[in-house]
Amino acid sequence: MSAPLLEASGLKRHFTVKSGAFEAKRFLKAVDGVDLRLNTGETLGLAGESGCGKSTVARLLMGLLTPTGGEISFRGTKLADMGRDDIFSFRKDVQMVFQDPFSSLNPRMRVGDIIGEPLTIHGIATGAGKRDKILDLMEKVGLAREHFSRYPHEFSGGQRQRIGIARALAVSPRLIIADEPVSALDLSIQAQIINLLQELKNTFSLSFLFIAHDLSVVRHMSDRIAIMYLGKIVEMGDREAVFSNLLHPYTEALFSAVPQIRPVQRKKQIILQGDLPSPLSPPPGCPFHTRCPYAKAPVCTEIPPSLEEKEPGHLAACHLSKKLYR
């Protein structure tokens, strides 16, 4: 296996929350000890419900937020040790595609300028060369030449997402972090964008961190999958290993809650009780024990489980082995 492109260990981000002048500071543990590794040419799918910390992980890995603990290294160099120039080239190598194609494009810039801006910033192309490069990018993502001087509001959601993808591709990145890139799109458009991302991944041998809450999309796109719950990864492994043999009760419930089209795939739904606990006061022990149908006192309620390899290449953070809870 090749050396990891991006690696995070013990990654933490705690936000300070203070609601009143005399109130004690409290910590919102958005990301609380995440280890992950992304190899060259690989797609890692990060899934979880809203508030589980997956977008914070993305922003930490992009260098947009400073971690409060742990470290990130990109191609062997720690982010914290990078100087100005290193950071500048890191920013070129790691690009982001955002969820909302309506708010992530500047409404006062023309499409050509939006896609061309990173080329100028990184000094990649100017003048006629830049224009050719932009047109080339537009063609690759399926936009027409005449779209060059139009404004974002003239486009539909799917086409705007194509503009965002072209902008990310402009600087020939190694890694693209896509935060819910298709969840704002209609069904028939979603398939077009998924295909485009797959195609670009193969053409440019890109690596992807693919964040989504739709498990069928994550399954389709990813080589490996990580599931987050309350700031921690609860299960991680190769796509088929995870989908064929769920090890964590949360993943099991999450998968069973997805409405299925084919009746044969419908298993008994596990309907979780209650809501996600507040990340301001996460439960002690296993963060999932408050909603877990198999939780056993005192082990689950007191000791936080660590992410362990339960099967080759398949990790889970659960005290109970499968036999115990089935």
Next chain:
Amino acid sequence: MPTLLQVRDLSTHFHLAHGTLKAVDGVDFSLECGETLAIVGESGCGKSVTAYSIMRLVMQPGKIESGEIIFSGQDLLRLSEKEMQELRGNHISMIFQEPMTSLNPVLTVGNQIAEGLMLHRRLSRDAARSEVMDILQQVGIPSPAARFNDYPHQMSGGMRQRVVIAMALACRPRLLIADEPTTALDVTIQAQILELIDQLKSSSGMGLILITHDLGIVAERARHTAIMYAGRIVEYADTGELFHNPLHPYTQGLLESLPQNAIPGQPLNTISGHVPDLLADLPGCGFCERCPAKEWRCSEEKPVMKEVGSDHQVRCWKFK
């Protein structure tokens, strides 16, 4: 089962400065008591406008141009606004997509639910209060007495949607229209809410129109399904039949484009192009620009709904 709602040739148009947008263009369907009908389609296909038309909540510049909406024997389009107010929230209720914007932020949730009860069932404040407690309990809100005085912002998304459901069901409506009731929620919460709606439906025998774009929800919850495209219903069938034997090219394309139906990593089937501009006059089939099976007449003549089997209708020239 008796018919609860019959919609015939409903058209709702929006008269804009630069033309007329035919959001709903000749929609027919019917719903029996205790039945769930799913209306499926992409954004802009007219599914929400259909719902708003039944509720008679279409705002200017929108106007219901023609058609009949027969609800338990009377045409809703012929009622006065005052008569409609008697029905709305009482016999016909609606759950809106966004639980944050459909609740009043400056009223406590208890008082918001009680409002309908005091208005429609003329309950006293105290009687309404105890009724609200019961309903909150039914929709699975823990410690309702404490939650009664909460404001919407103090609740999570799932809890807020339960409040919206409680409000819609407070007067025990005979027809419930749920417009994307779980789109804003996470899957585990979505499962809770859909299960709850189903339970309440089977205990009260009300009819449910479920508007969604999630075909998984449709497959699991609805008896009949109507697929809408560009303001028209293009296919209507028993849900099992529709998924087993989709006939309209749009329905087929939609089902084939789902990641659930594909081999991971392989390219998905796609429907090329995008939804037509509804401001333009569409003389033929709305889907013909994107249709792989297009014939000469598709762009010239509007296809009509054809009965192709028991409980299966399709609007396509392939079926004559």
